[in-house]
Amino acid sequence: MKKIIEVEGLTFFYPETENGIENITFNVEEEEVIGIIGPNGSGKTTLLFSICGLLKAKGKVIIDGTLLSSRSFNGIREKIGFVFQDPDDQLFMPVVFQDVGFSLFQKGYDEKFVLERLKEVLKKVGLEGCEERESHKLSYGEKKKVCIASAIIHDPKILILDEPTAWLDPKGKRELLEIIKSLKKTTLIAGHDLEFLEKLTTKIMVLENGRKIAFSTKEEILKNPSLLQRIGFE
């Protein structure tokens, strides 16, 4: 399998604090689904932001053969679909059609093409016919699905989800699980929901105080009670 994400010595600290990530190295192969777990403040979101270039971290990140730099940021951004933790941050346009199609409109595609693509992705997330609904009138679960649609509309190779199950009810979680499975993309998922991650991931990375303390198959990680206890997951 081809390596699609290569991270080497990634380090980032928020100014004047000791919070951040330190010397993180790992590789992800195509179509692998990686879970990233760790207590609050362990650096999960910081790691995801640094991989995309949203935070300027020290170290090396290669996405699908392209070295991340401020010049290559836009090219790399197009290879990644990011689902942020709070859908109210992600859905910044008032109508589903405007929000999901935003990145394609930015690239200058015409409305007909965007609409066709929009219908396709809304079908994938189970929200057919919702094009003209207003973002603030959607339920939380629907907002999450729209966020996924907006992240995959440009057909990225990599999907990154930051705490996707936060505040979702069991039905919402089940639906989300099926959607992510059906997309068959290289996926990074940061979260605390071990049951959800167990059903989706191939490997799990464990973070503590900004450091990678384990990265192995999900079986090895989830059957290691002392490790889970150490990070407060058991």
Add this chain to the structure above:
Amino acid sequence: MKHSPVDRFAYKKSLIHLLPLEVKGPLFFIPILINSLPLNSYFLPSFFIIVALILFKISDIPLKFVLKRVLMAFPFLILVIFMNPPDKAIFFLKILSSILFFLLFLTTTPFLSIMKGMEKLGVPEVFRLLTAFGYRYFFLLTDETERSIRAWRMRGGELKKIRFGSISGILFSIFARSMKRAERIGTVMKMKGLYEENN
């Protein structure tokens, strides 16, 4: 959360709702334009108010809903009138009729249609985006304000015993949360390629 936005009734199917935007827009803005002319007559603004009320009735928009929205603009209306010494009554009628026509336009037109209309009229993208963000985040700001007030009341906050300290505390927390949210939205925008052209 339950919201009562100004375009709550915009998806009805009345005659006024079904008017194409190209007709509705100019038609409803003509009275506002005439009101801005230096004509000192009671007749025209009073006539416009009656027409607007009839149109609200045809559009099946509850007058109570309209009145509530007009009342929200009242403090500003009073302030503007006091700053304009002569012909206060005419000025009041002019502004009131203009507000009514503007409300009529907003309450009978879905927001997406307004956005499309702005695009057709060649309104610059920055202005259209700001309008869209404003509309989108108005509801979130309302939610956050409601949450803060609820928390304040649950901890014994009472309107009768209101103190400057508690009000400024609520305002500060709303401001801080808004700043934090703005930062996060900025990150999302970057990821969706908003700044691509500028890079």
